[in-house]
Amino acid sequence: MANYLVTGAAGFIGSALAKDLILKGNTVVTIDNLSTGKESNIPTGCKFIKGNTYDKDIISKLDDYSFDAVFHIAGQSSGEISFENPIYDLSTNTASTLLLLEYCKKHGVKKFVYASSMSTYGDHEEELVDENSKTEPKSFYAVGKLASENYMRIFSSFGIQCTALRFFNVFGYGQNLDNLKQGMASIYLAMALKDGHIVVKGSKDRFRDFVHVKDVVSACELAITIPRDEKFDVFNVANCRKIKVEYIIKTIQSNIPGTTVEYILGTPGDQFGIYGKNDKIRHKLGWNPTINFEEGMKDFIEKTKTYFQN
Amino acid sequence: MANYLVTGAAGFIGSALAKDLILKGNTVVTIDNLSTGKESNIPTGCKFIKGNTYDKDIISKLDDYSFDAVFHIAGQSSGEISFENPIYDLSTNTASTLLLLEYCKKHGVKKFVYASSMSTYGDHEEELVDENSKTEPKSFYAVGKLASENYMRIFSSFGIQCTALRFFNVFGYGQNLDNLKQGMASIYLAMALKDGHIVVKGSKDRFRDFVHVKDVVSACELAITIPRDEKFDVFNVANCRKIKVEYIIKTIQSNIPGTTVEYILGTPGDQFGIYGKNDKIRHKLGWNPTINFEEGMKDFIEKTKTYFQN
Numbered sequence: 271m272a273n274y275l276v277t278g279a280a281g282f283i284g285s286a287l288a289k290d291l292i293l294k295g296n297t298v299v300t301i302d303n304l305s306t307g308k309e310s311n312i313p314t315g316c317k318f319i320k321g322n323t324y325d326k327d328i329i330s331k332l333d334d335y336s337f338d339a340v341f342h343i344a345g346q347s348s349g350e351i352s353f354e355n356p357i358y359d360l361s362t363n364t365a366s367t368l369l370l371l372e373y374c375k376k377h378g379v380k381k382f383v384y385a386s387s388m389s390t391y392g393d394h395e396e397e398l399v400d401e402n403s404k405t406e407p408k409s410f411y412a413v414g415k416l417a418s419e420n421y422m423r424i425f426s427s428f429g430i431q432c433t434a435l436r437f438f439n440v441f442g443y444g445q446n447l448d449n450l451k452q453g454m455a456s457i458y459l460a461m462a463l464k465d466g467h468i469v470v471k472g473s474k475d476r477f478r479d480f481v482h483v484k485d486v487v488s489a490c491e492l493a494i495t496i497p498r499d500e501k502f503d504v505f506n507v508a509n510c511r512k513i514k515v516e517y518i519i520k521t522i523q524s525n526i527p528g529t530t531v532e533y534i535l536g537t538p539g540d541q542f543g544i545y546g547k548n549d550k551i552r553h554k555l556g557w558n559p560t561i562n563f564e565e566g567m568k569d570f571i572e573k574t575k576t577y578f579q580n
Numbered sequence: 581m582a583n584y585l586v587t588g589a590a591g592f593i594g595s596a597l598a599k600d601l602i603l604k605g606n607t608v609v610t611i612d613n614l615s616t617g618k619e620s621n622i623p624t625g626c627k628f629i630k631g632n633t634y635d636k637d638i639i640s641k642l643d644d645y646s647f648d649a650v651f652h653i654a655g656q657s658s659g660e661i662s663f664e665n666p667i668y669d670l671s672t673n674t675a676s677t678l679l680l681l682e683y684c685k686k687h688g689v690k691k692f693v694y695a696s697s698m699s700t701y702g703d704h705e706e707e708l709v710d711e712n713s714k715t716e717p718k719s720f721y722a723v724g725k726l727a728s729e730n731y732m733r734i735f736s737s738f739g740i741q742c743t744a745l746r747f748f749n750v751f752g753y754g755q756n757l758d759n760l761k762q763g764m765a766s767i768y769l770a771m772a773l774k775d776g777h778i779v780v781k782g783s784k785d786r787f788r789d790f791v792h793v794k795d796v797v798s799a800c801e802l803a804i805t806i807p808r809d810e811k812f813d814v815f816n817v818a819n820c821r822k823i824k825v826e827y828i829i830k831t832i833q834s835n836i837p838g839t840t841v842e843y844i845l846g847t848p849g850d851q852f853g854i855y856g857k858n859d860k861i862r863h864k865l866g867w868n869p870t871i872n873f874e875e876g877m878k879d880f881i882e883k884t885k886t887y888f889q890n
Contacts, residue, residue: 356678356731357675357679360670360674360675364670364674365667368667368720406730406733407734408734409734413727413730413731413734414727416727416730417674417723417730420716420726420727421720423716424717424718424720424723427848538737
């Protein structure tokens with residue numbers, strides 16, 4: 271089978287991807303700084319290097335490995351936190367990409383997949399965005415993600431096939447219920463489980479496009495397995511379905527009866543709402559989302575309902 | 581009069597701007613790391629802080645000052661060098677912008693002007709670009725400049741009027757004839773003056789849009805003096821004239837008879853050619869280019885013809 275680097279395997283998406291790759295018989299190495307991820311999330315059998323992906327000394331520890339592909343999933347993932355420490359955000363999300371791409375170039379790694387974000391679009395007139403829509407980042411986090419994509423376009427001209435996956439709102443079991451600054455579904459769910467009361471920062475009419483973590487894992491894997499001529503591609507990883515904040519709350523309430531809700535002022539740089547076309551990834555990679563929001567939330571809630579009782 | 585920070589006043593554009601602001605009776609402070617600039621370029625009367633603009637300790641030295649505007653002109657300015665040290669490029673051109681914008685936010689500086697670049701456009705079908713044209717950076721340098729603009733758009737929402745000036749090929753007396761990696765006009769001129777022979781990396785049909793450093797200085801000054809409602813603006817600083825490499829050589833040859841020329845392979849990430857519409861800066865800032873390419877080159881050559889004889 272094959273050898274992969276998956277950065278961020280102590281985090282939500284990285285751990286799910288690493289686990290699946292290992293299950294399929296591959297060898298996986300990860301780098302994670304455990305800043306928000308947990309060591310216990312790193313799947314059994316995954317080789318773990320603790321450190322920052324933007325640290326040259328850490329990257330040099332990869333010199334003895336030979337990878338078939340690099341999945342760069344690690345990175346500070348909160349728009350809100352990017353406002354508190356913009357330089358750290360630029361380091362984890364952008365300098366790291368540059369160092370890993372240089373590593374790929376030096377070591378002949380042929381494929382690079384990057385966890386980009388729907389936040390690169392920012393807010394604009396069109397609610398429904400495709401990969402050619404204008405990008406106007408509203409958070410520092412989004413600026414860094416977009417800069418990483420631009421670096422990838424350049425590195426693709428050096429022979430590395432670079433795929434930027436613009437994840438929309440990734441959700442599902444495995445999401446960190448202790449991080450109240452990242453992940454709309456998990457933030458609200460954590461409040462419901464803990465306090466029976468959800469405090470929403472911002473309007474109930476804001477909306478998101480939710481995509482289940484299992485479907486995100488399959489997008490990552492298809493990005494390196496489906497043959498393509500293009501050396502650089504950007505794909506929306508979206509369900510193309512508009513889900514309002516109000517509906518998220520209702521879905522949680524229907525699974526956890528008695529949950530109350532209150533609306534307060536929003537956070538800076540928060541997007542009002544966009545949802546994504548997914549024709550490109552369907553046609554070019556044969557990707558199909560398999561778990562809808564209602565099923566995914568039901569499963570997530572069932573598996574975590576006693577989380578705060580331990 | 582007013583107090584300004586002009587980063588990079590040991591360099592070509594920064595020194596010309598600082599000098600003009602001082603001549604007009606203002607107080608100017610500069611930060612420069614002297615990596616390519618020369619201390620002797622810093623105009624008399626300009627307060628000099630030696631160091632990197634991406635160094636928090638250096639920025640904290642500004643805590644006792646109160647500026648009416650910040651002009652961020654410093655930065656590694658060669659597309660070619662950005663390939664040799666991408667992380668340094670990201671630090672000087674992007675992390676620096678972020679730190680200076682944070683400084684402006686913290687200290688209530690109301691205006692921020694940034695030396696952006698025509699390289700943010702990259703190559704595309706349209707040869708003649710305006711500020712709404714697609715941006716597809718081809719060099720790491722250009723990725724960092726574009727990311728800085730995106731940071732500025734966000735900071736403008738915090739009340740700082742941010743102006744990104746996309747400089748096209750800035751040229752003229754004062755350009756560093758010892759740096760053979762930056763500045764098409766000065767590179768060719770240096771070769772002509774030194775060896776009587778010009779080695780061109782790339783096609784003679786490539787073209788550029790040249791803008792004289794004096795006109796660039798006036799664009800910077802207009803950016804803070806002309807009242808505008810918009811908190812964020814991007815302007816081309818261009819002459820809207822296509823000048824081929826071949827014509828640059830001919831212009832030098834007509835001023836320095838006997839100069840020979842040879843064409844070799846190009847450098848990575850070099851743009852084939854774009855030229856810029858300047859309607860926006862003409863209309864909104866009342867800017868008008870005053871020195872054309874032929875006059876500017878004649879003056880530059882006259883003032884430097886004995887440069888390599890000393």
